[in-house]
Amino acid sequence: MAKEGGLPRQVDHDERRQQIAAAVVRLVSSRGAQAASLRAVAAAAGVSMGAVQHYFTSTDEMLLFALEYGNGLFAARIQDMLRSAKTPVPLRASFRLLCTLLLPLDADSRMGARLWAALIARGCVDEPTSSLAADAYAGLTAFVARWLAEAAGPQAAASMDVGQAARRLVSVIEGLRWPVLFGVYDELEALAVLDSELDQIFGAD
Amino acid sequence: MAKEGGLPRQVDHDERRQQIAAAVVRLVSSRGAQAASLRAVAAAAGVSMGAVQHYFTSTDEMLLFALEYGNGLFAARIQDMLRSAKTPVPLRASFRLLCTLLLPLDADSRMGARLWAALIARGCVDEPTSSLAADAYAGLTAFVARWLAEAAGPQAAASMDVGQAARRLVSVIEGLRWPVLFGVYDELEALAVLDSELDQIFGAD
Numbered sequence: 001m002a003k004e005g006g007l008p009r010q011v012d013h014d015e016r017r018q019q020i021a022a023a024v025v026r027l028v029s030s031r032g033a034q035a036a037s038l039r040a041v042a043a044a045a046g047v048s049m050g051a052v053q054h055y056f057t058s059t060d061e062m063l064l065f066a067l068e069y070g071n072g073l074f075a076a077r078i079q080d081m082l083r084s085a086k087t088p089v090p091l092r093a094s095f096r097l098l099c100t101l102l103l104p105l106d107a108d109s110r111m112g113a114r115l116w117a118a119l120i121a122r123g124c125v126d127e128p129t130s131s132l133a134a135d136a137y138a139g140l141t142a143f144v145a146r147w148l149a150e151a152a153g154p155q156a157a158a159s160m161d162v163g164q165a166a167r168r169l170v171s172v173i174e175g176l177r178w179p180v181l182f183g184v185y186d187e188l189e190a191l192a193v194l195d196s197e198l199d200q201i202f203g204a205d
Numbered sequence: 206m207a208k209e210g211g212l213p214r215q216v217d218h219d220e221r222r223q224q225i226a227a228a229v230v231r232l233v234s235s236r237g238a239q240a241a242s243l244r245a246v247a248a249a250a251g252v253s254m255g256a257v258q259h260y261f262t263s264t265d266e267m268l269l270f271a272l273e274y275g276n277g278l279f280a281a282r283i284q285d286m287l288r289s290a291k292t293p294v295p296l297r298a299s300f301r302l303l304c305t306l307l308l309p310l311d312a313d314s315r316m317g318a319r320l321w322a323a324l325i326a327r328g329c330v331d332e333p334t335s336s337l338a339a340d341a342y343a344g345l346t347a348f349v350a351r352w353l354a355e356a357a358g359p360q361a362a363a364s365m366d367v368g369q370a371a372r373r374l375v376s377v378i379e380g381l382r383w384p385v386l387f388g389v390y391d392e393l394e395a396l397a398v399l400d401s402e403l404d405q406i407f408g409a410d
Contacts (some may be wrong), residue, residue, distance in 0.1 A: 032330035034239050116328040120383055122327035124319040125237035134387040141389065167390055168377070168398045175380025176372075178325055183340040184346065185372055193373045200405075 017055050017065065020045045021045060025073075029114040033122055036063060064128050070115045070172035071136055077101065077108070089153040092202045095169075098144075099194050102173045104181040113181050141170050148201065172197045221381065223261050225250045230278075234319040238327055241268060269333050275320045276341055282306065282313070294354040295371035297407045300374075303349075304399050307378045309386040318386050346375050353406070370406060375404045 023045035027036045036059065042049040056062035078101055082094060104113040123133035145166035151161055176193060179185040185193075228250035232241045241264065247254040261267035283306055287299060309318040328338035350371035357365055381398060384390040390398075 032326065041384040073403060117326040117329045121237065121322040123387060124322045127237070130387055134389050137384040137387060137389040141384070164397055164401070167394055170384070171377050171380030171398055174381065174383065175378065178348070178379065179342040179375070182328060182335055182342060184339050189372055193367055193376055195339030196369070196373060
């Protein structure tokens, strides 16, 4: 494609795939996975249907790549926020930040939760998406476990079941997402549940 | 429709809607909400497409009714199991039973979890389904809160934040469902998280 103004430029394959994936993410999180038709995706990405077909051989492949891309964006957002926080971040505060990012309390995280809902629902009926969902949960749990081990220090970590604590914290956050998204638990109620879990891990202040 | 053998019978409207809803539930939990086309539902329910259209004016209405029907089946299953358990059931054991029914540890509860995933995903993009999902979470939380208040007795219930404890327990169970469904946490790991939560509510044995 030619850039406006006439100068042709080399379009990077990965960049174009990501541009399409970003459009798919917007469509899926606003209108659901079934809205990500070839026509709708091409229109949302501002490319031709032929271009979409050039980069993805099937809707399944496109959705899978988009879900992976969306998860990657989200993980990057967490890393960025943690890096930009004051150093050294008190560990409990970092954990709380991480956990609140997963709760659908603002527009970005609501979008993330809706994308995650599409991931779960597709993971129930599509094998490659199921693997992606499994990787996402395993990755999040391992990430939380590493942090917990660091927070506890080598001695305490040896006496604490870090894996169990991580699975528990991930479950609490994951389980809060949907009642919050559907307006059943309000922000204060969700944060109270989260804080009671953090009290258990870090001790009540 | 005439019964095989020739004798016509009065088909009960509600019964026929439920027969179709049961077919939708089977389709959605095995192949996802997008598989519930008019043609597929008619074939699965063993009725004509015209009959499906007679009972449901749109796919959205049909899916909503089926999700509600599936939730109702699940709630009835819980009530039945609790009633058929020895009376009086020790409260911690009843709670554990309730919680394990929500975890996708057997074929029925995996089907329930997949249906719930469809409910969450559709609830993200469809307003009536969002209300249904909200009602389901509110109903489950209220049910757990009532049980907790009974378990604690009037005096303890007054000093305990029953609502908070219920939101927390519901979150833990709900959050365990997906990593279990996708094979990331095994049964023992999930039950260990659940038992640590029950220890907190009922005290460690």
